[in-house]
Amino acid sequence: METRNKLYEGKAKILFETDDPNVILQRFKDDATAFNGKKRGTIANKGYVNNQVSAHLYRYLSSYFIPTHFLDVVSDTEMTVVKLEMIPIEVVVRNIAAGSLLKRSDHKEGDVLPVPLLEFFLKDDDKGDPQISREGILEQELCTAEDLEILSRLALKTNAVLKSFWQRRNIKLVDFKLEFGKNHEGKIVLGDEISPDTCRFWDATTDEKMDKDRFRQDLGQVEETYEAIRRRVFMEDHLETE
Numbered sequence: 001m002e003t004r005n006k007l008y009e010g011k012a013k014i015l016f017e018t019d020d021p022n023v024i025l026q027r028f029k030d031d032a033t034a035f036n037g038k039k040r041g042t043i044a045n046k047g048y049v050n051n052q053v054s055a056h057l058y059r060y061l062s063s064y065f066i067p068t069h070f071l072d073v074v075s076d077t078e079m080t081v082v083k084l085e086m087i088p089i090e091v092v093v094r095n096i097a098a099g100s101l102l103k104r105s106d107h108k109e110g111d112v113l114p115v116p117l118l119e120f121f122l123k124d125d126d127k128g129d130p131q132i133s134r135e136g137i138l139e140q141e142l143c144t145a146e147d148l149e150i151l152s153r154l155a156l157k158t159n160a161v162l163k164s165f166w167q168r169r170n171i172k173l174v175d176f177k178l179e180f181g182k183n184h185e186g187k188i189v190l191g192d193e194i195s196p197d198t199c200r201f202w203d204a205t206t207d208e209k210m211d212k213d214r215f216r217q218d219l220g221q222v223e224e225t226y227e228a229i230r231r232r233v234f235m236e237d238h239l240e241t242e
């Protein structure tokens with residue numbers, strides 16, 4: 001696929017135009033940041049792992065009729081995706097208490113939440129991605145009430161599908177972040193990536209952290225853990241016919 005101008009460069013990905021105005025090339029970088037860019041580093045082969053893991057999870061979600069922007073894997077670190085008009089909200093789903101929830105609640109790390117918790121954060125680096133309520137989203141006209149209803153349902157359905165996918169691979173899906181956008185027909189579609197950068201994964205037997213928290217918290221074995229997650233994604237699963 002012929003690539004043209006760089007459309008956008010973020011902390012972990014670069015987006016390029018292609019010869020098709022509706023198609024974007026998404027390149028995953030090895031660069032890693034945390035705490036709103038205050039901590040920086042590189043994780044060898046992260047781009048490869050996140051490309052492979054995201055592609056597989058998007059394909060899997062499509063089989064459950066969850067619309068995603070994913071089109072094709074075109075190289076080790078690149079995929080083609082549908083061009084979306086992004087909704088500037090980070091949608092977080094939590095099953096187990098961890099991360100920023102510990103600062104905003106009385107939960108201890110590892111508490112199983114009675115129901116999945118859906119939270120929204122404004123995508124705004126300058127403001128440090130603050131949490132925002134449903135009413136705040138509507139008041140700031142970030143999307144319509146109908147859009148918010150649709151993306152909330154899609155986020156909870158994604159959680160149900162991915163939770164059991166990971167359970168069969170002996171991993172607890174602790175929490176994750178999704179981003180949505182609208183395609184050229186105005187339909188809401190899952191965008192961005194789903195990877196160890198954007199999810200918390202704990203080994204179901206040992207509760208060992210198997211995600212970007214190893215980088216955030218300097219736990220070591222970062223590259224090895226990303227590769228272990230890639231291998232578990234592709235682990236044979238007798239319940240599936242993939």
Ligand code: TMP
Pocket residue numbers: 092098099100101175176177197198199200
């Ligand atoms: P949090 O506990 O820090 O709010 O993170 C919740 C989930 O969202 C966790 O799985 C990591 C993911 N996440 C991102 O993908 N990008 C971010 O910038 C942050 C802060 C979290």
Ligand code: ASP
Pocket residue numbers: 011032033034035036037038197212216
């Ligand atoms: N990606 C975010 C940043 O660099 C935060 C994170 O993932 O912890 O700031």
